[in-house]
Amino acid sequence: MPMDRVIHQRRIVISGREECIRVAFVKNRKRISILVDDAGGIQVRCPSGIPLKQVDALLVREKEWLNNRLSNVRLHSHHRQQLGEGTPLPFLGDCLTLRLGHWGRGTVFRCGDDLWITRIILDDLNHELDIRRPLERWYQRGARAYFAQRLDYWARKMGVSFNQLHVRGQKTRWGSCSCRGNINLNWRLMWAAPRVVDYVVVHELSHLSHMDHSAAFWERVGRFVPDYLECRKRLKAIRSPW
Numbered sequence: 001m002p003m004d005r006v007i008h009q010r011r012i013v014i015s016g017r018e019e020c021i022r023v024a025f026v027k028n029r030k031r032i033s034i035l036v037d038d039a040g041g042i043q044v045r046c047p048s049g050i051p052l053k054q055v056d057a058l059l060v061r062e063k064e065w066l067n068n069r070l071s072n073v074r075l076h077s078h079h080r081q082q083l084g085e086g087t088p089l090p091f092l093g094d095c096l097t098l099r100l101g102h103w104g105r106g107t108v109f110r111c112g113d114d115l116w117i118t119r120i121i122l123d124d125l126n127h128e129l130d131i132r133r134p135l136e137r138w139y140q141r142g143a144r145a146y147f148a149q150r151l152d153y154w155a156r157k158m159g160v161s162f163n164q165l166h167v168r169g170q171k172t173r174w175g176s177c178s179c180r181g182n183i184n185l186n187w188r189l190m191w192a193a194p195r196v197v198d199y200v201v202v203h204e205l206s207h208l209s210h211m212d213h214s215a216a217f218w219e220r221v222g223r224f225v226p227d228y229l230e231c232r233k234r235l236k237a238i239r240s241p242w
């Protein structure tokens with residue numbers, strides 16, 4: 001694999017799913033091409049110096065082809081995306097790139113749009129777990145701080161008070177609100193854009209006044225998040241990046 005310098009990342013919605021696309025500018029390359037790998041990762045390789053506008057136009061033009069290609073790949077892929085050097089990682093609307101450093105004391109840190117995991121022992125059997133565990137812990141830590149801040153912001157704005165925040169990792173629920181006023185939020189929400197996280201926060205805080213999904217409940221949600229229908233759609237389109 002030749003060394004490319006990833007200069008940009010683009011995001012595009014295909015069939016309701018937000019896809020994260022890596023754009024690699026390659027020296028001495030003659031033409032633009034789009035590659036879809038077995039895990040459903042999309043990469044555009046193009047000659048250096050080409051304006052990004054041209055790449056965006058190509059992505060729009062090839063949307064249908066990409067959609068067909070992606071459904072095909074996802075239908076026939078039996079395993080989830082393997083985590084490794086270069087895996088795109090969605091994080092609050094940003095697209096980070098996983099970087100593995102074979103040095104250091106076992107840390108995870110963000111540097112610009114790179115998310116580094118250091119001290120990786122490339123043992124074939126444990127490779128996936130060695131990356132996934134510290135990566136998920138990093139997302140969870142970030143989620144705790146971010147959710148606490150958004151909850152405080154929205155609780156003040158909505159004039160309500162909640163009891164405690166619990167960050168969970170359920171596979172099927174994004175959030176819930178208990179009758180004791182505890183708010184549970186899924187750390188996987190960190191894969192979504194900030195707007196979508198805000199919608200879930202407002203949704204759960206609205207349950208403090210309405211414990212059901214009645215018209216009055218949705219009216220309250222809509223007062224604070226007018227585009228909540230769009231947010232719900234985007235929430236449904238989230239898929240695990242690994």
Ligand SMILES: [Zn+2]
Pocket residue numbers: 203207213
């Ligand atoms: Zn609800």
